[in-house]
Amino acid sequence: MPSRDPLPPLSCLRAFEAAARNASFTQAGSELHLTQSAISRQIKRLEGDLGRPLFERHHDGLRMTPAGEHYFRIVQGVLRELRDETARLRRRSGERQLTLASSPTIASIWLARQLPDFQHAHPDIEIRILTVEDPHRLDLAEFDLGIYYHVPNEVDPPGLNAEAIFDHEEVAAVCSPVYLERQGGVRDPSDLLAHHTLMVVEDHYHDWLTWETWYRELAFDWHPPAHTLRANSFQLLMNATLAGQGVTLGWTRLLAAELDQGTLVRAMPASLPSRGRLSLLMPRHRHLSEPMRAFREWVLSPSA
Structure with missing residues (x-):
């Protein structure tokens, strides 16, 4: 038997x-x-x-x-x-492919702007982008490298090492010029809470920086805002901000192109150093392929 x-x-x-x-x-x-x-x-x-x-x-x-x-x-x-x-x-039959995981916001606002320079330098590498909002939900077998905001010792996805892409970054209240033309300028932090629409992300992964945290760490008086627009997607709220629907917290290095082009402006001059850094996430114990090494060297260089 x-x-x-x-x-x-x-x-x-x-x-x-x-x-x-x-x-x-x-x-x-x-x-x-x-x-x-x-x-x-x-x-x-x-x-x-x-x-x-x-x-x-x-x-x-x-x-x-x-x-x-x-x-x-x-x-x-x-x-x-x-x-x-x-x-x-x-991947043995396609060793020149590189799969990058990132949040929809980072992928659409920052990564998509940067990739043409990398592809110009490495035309033989085929890029695949996997968008996952929360890095804790990443399947380590489905991607090579990730690009996410990382808070050391606080938001550490399991099985991943993180290297900072930006050495320093500020978080500011930003909006579109269209919004300011329609609603008027923001006089001070109290005026922002009383008379303007604040974009609020309902997402546990982003709880390390909320409007309340931003206000309190800058020593501004805080109370719940009179008007909010809430969503569980930062990408959706950023698109709404660009469309003139309110004011959001924005990372200045991530949004450098929008700020330089004037599609976004600071609603107030105040800003707060970001605890989270845009970082390259690498699966531990993974052999680095040639495309992975090339991208790591490129994205961590000062000019990226």
């Missing part, structure tokens, strides 16, 4: 890893394009195969059992190595 296969099905392991990482069957299903019930069935099948529970089901969510926590660390490591090696082998 043949012995039972010692390895569980890959589909069960992927479902378990996603459910454990997200602490949710529903979010795991969304990530893997499966229903919540399908994830639940895969987990039950895995638990039956192992002969022990991996999760404790509570009314307020999932918690891993001690066995589940130990198994999760092993499964996550194995799947990561499998993804990396699969991606490496797939």
Whole structure:
């Protein structure tokens, strides 16, 4: 009689890893394009195969059992190595391709302006851009290098090293000239809160710099603004700012072209040094291909 296969099905392991990482069957299903019930069935099948529970089901969510926590660390490591090696082998036929991950805002406002210079210097490298808003959701096997704002020791995506692209940057209140023509100038910080529309990002990843933080660190009196436009997309709010709909916090080096061209202007002269730096994110333990080395050298050079 043949012995039972010692390895569980890959589909069960992927479902378990996603459910454990997200602490949710529903979010795991969304990530893997499966229903919540399908994830639940895969987990039950895995638990039956192992002969022990991996999760404790509570009314307020999932918690891993001690066995589940130990198994999760092993499964996550194995799947990561499998993804990396699969991606490496797939790239063998196209070793001149470079996949860059970035947020939609950085990709559209800054990276798209810079890439022509790199492509002119390296015409043999094929560029692919992957836009993901939150670097914590990056799959390390799907990209070569990332460009994101990074706050050292506070917002550290797992498995990635960060090198600052900008050595210094200021955060200022910016708007379009059209907005100032229509609404009038901003007299002072109090006037901005009382009579102007503030763009507010509802995104946990950007919580390291909010309007309230900006005001308090500049020693301005703060109270909730009278008018806001809120969205969970900084790119959407930046497009609305360029269209004249309000005032947003903007990173001056990131928006240098818009400020130089006059499509954006400072609503007030005050600015705050940015704790977050535009940074190059590199997967740890990844062999640097020639395109990766070329891009790293280019983007970290002072002229980039």
